[in-house]
Amino acid sequence: MTVYSIAYKNLLRKKTRTALTAGGIMLSAWVLATLLGFNKGYQQGLNRDIDNMGFQVLLTAKGCPYEAATLMLKGGTGLRYMDESILKDVYKYPEVDKITPMLMHGVFDPDKGESGAIAAYLGVDPATFPAMKPYLEFKQGAWFTDDEAYEAVLGYEAAELETREAGDLMLVIGVDKPVKVVGVLKRSGTQDDGTIFMPLGAVREMFGRKGKLTGLGIKVKKEADIPAFENKLYDLPDVQVVSMAQVKATIMNLVNSARVIVMGIAGIALIIAMAGVINTVLMSVMERYAEIGILKSMGAMPFDVFRLIWTETAILCGLGGAAGIGLAFVTAGLSEAAVRYFLPYAPNGALIALDPAITGFAFVLITAGGLLSGLYPAWRAARVRPLEAIRIEGEQ
């Protein structure tokens, strides 16, 4: 028989109280692990989304950079246009490796969703765009045959939403001629999954935007100084330079602000759990006051009693913490769905990234918090004098 088995059996004396306290610790561990996992998952997802764009700098018509970033990440409609002559100006810069011109156009579709929604079409250059997105693989078909062809390549989710396969025809609101689906992409885990790609020339013709662009994706040479290049681009008239690094930093700043508040809530949850631990263990000590005194009369030193009570706390916190981590794994999908519902922008891929480092840290933090709370009750128990216990016995 060891101190651990005695401590464990002591906890079983008041099963409901032990379960409630462990439940409080479990919830704290769950909140903490989920939040830490979200922080990491969101950052990873955002990095992945931006890295998979294939270009480091986006040039748009002058406007709000946040709007531009949001439009770009959400695949939304471009509201401002640039003349295609800007392509030549940008190519003059020695830092430029590749450029792909894009024209985004949105049409309100009253049959989409419950009360209608914007259907967005991204016109891309068949000669340059596929080369910038080498990771895109086809489930069916291939890229367009011609820049003027009325053809479309659907992202994986867009194909599911439109219920179209390669070879099918689809209608675009306001356009008389049908568009042929020539390819369906495999799932990439990026915003491309929800995009309808069409040849740039065809989109211009369909929507009367001859010679216009909404964005230029610029891939810079490896040795280029990107911030310096971005500054140079501002010499061009009426353009907005969106740096992917800036987008990442801006979104992370917004997310970090929200995270501080949520971490504050997690901190409060931790404090409440710690208060619960102090209350439970202290109550348990008071109830066993006489018994602890008898233990000391039988030769238990103050440290022995301290160790026994602290071990009870450690078991309580360890079990609660482990259950909380387990719960975080089990409910990761649910938590992710809730986060996606409430956040205005959430990157693709897993949003709650629970790895050993995160779960280990959450477990250690919760257990350490619990053990800290157990110090006072254990100290009180260690100070019990045998005679006091015997007097209590006599008075009862």
Next chain:
Amino acid sequence: MTKDILISAKDLRKTYRRGSEEVRAVDGVSLDIKAGEMTAIIGPSGSGKTTLLNMLGCLDNPTSGTLRVGGELVFGGHRELPEGELTLVRRRFYGYVFQKFYLVPTLTVLENIMLPGTFYRGEGGWNPREVMKLLGIDRREDHLPGELSGGEMQRVAIARALINGPKVLLADEPTGNLDSRRSEEIKEILKGLVSRGVAVLMVTHNLELAKAADRVLEIRDGRMH
């Protein structure tokens, strides 16, 4: 024979203050407790029996007088052992049995008996199964205290007190919660321990039990008669 004296008390006094009044709970008691001897302390309620037992058992400090345990001065003159050292003395010499059994309800009989050994295993300690057999509770090894009779619980408490091989067993009203039949059983057990060289010092109201003692000391108003 000096070597047989386990506890030696000289002129022990214990006074309390109750408001402005000074209460002499124990007033100048001197006695020796020898190995293999059963001593009963009797007296009316409030006479100072338990206070004397607590002082002799190193659970309470006297106000004055001297107390030696195993020849070592525990209290007297300018010497007063701190709590930690008193615990070491208690480990080496004493086993305690109380009127209430204070068994841990979630531990089995065997585990309750082994509980003191978790913290300290004394030289000459008893084998748990041997002590259970001696006390007639060997068939109850895996039972929880809630499944035992009062007499069985007191036997478990005695076994727990004996596990580390104490030289002195202090018992405060060991039969206080038991009927006459169970009391008789406990008396026989205590006599058996004395025959094995253990000194038994008990406080009791049970005159039948006191009659079994080698010495009966009566205390009234804190004084020995």
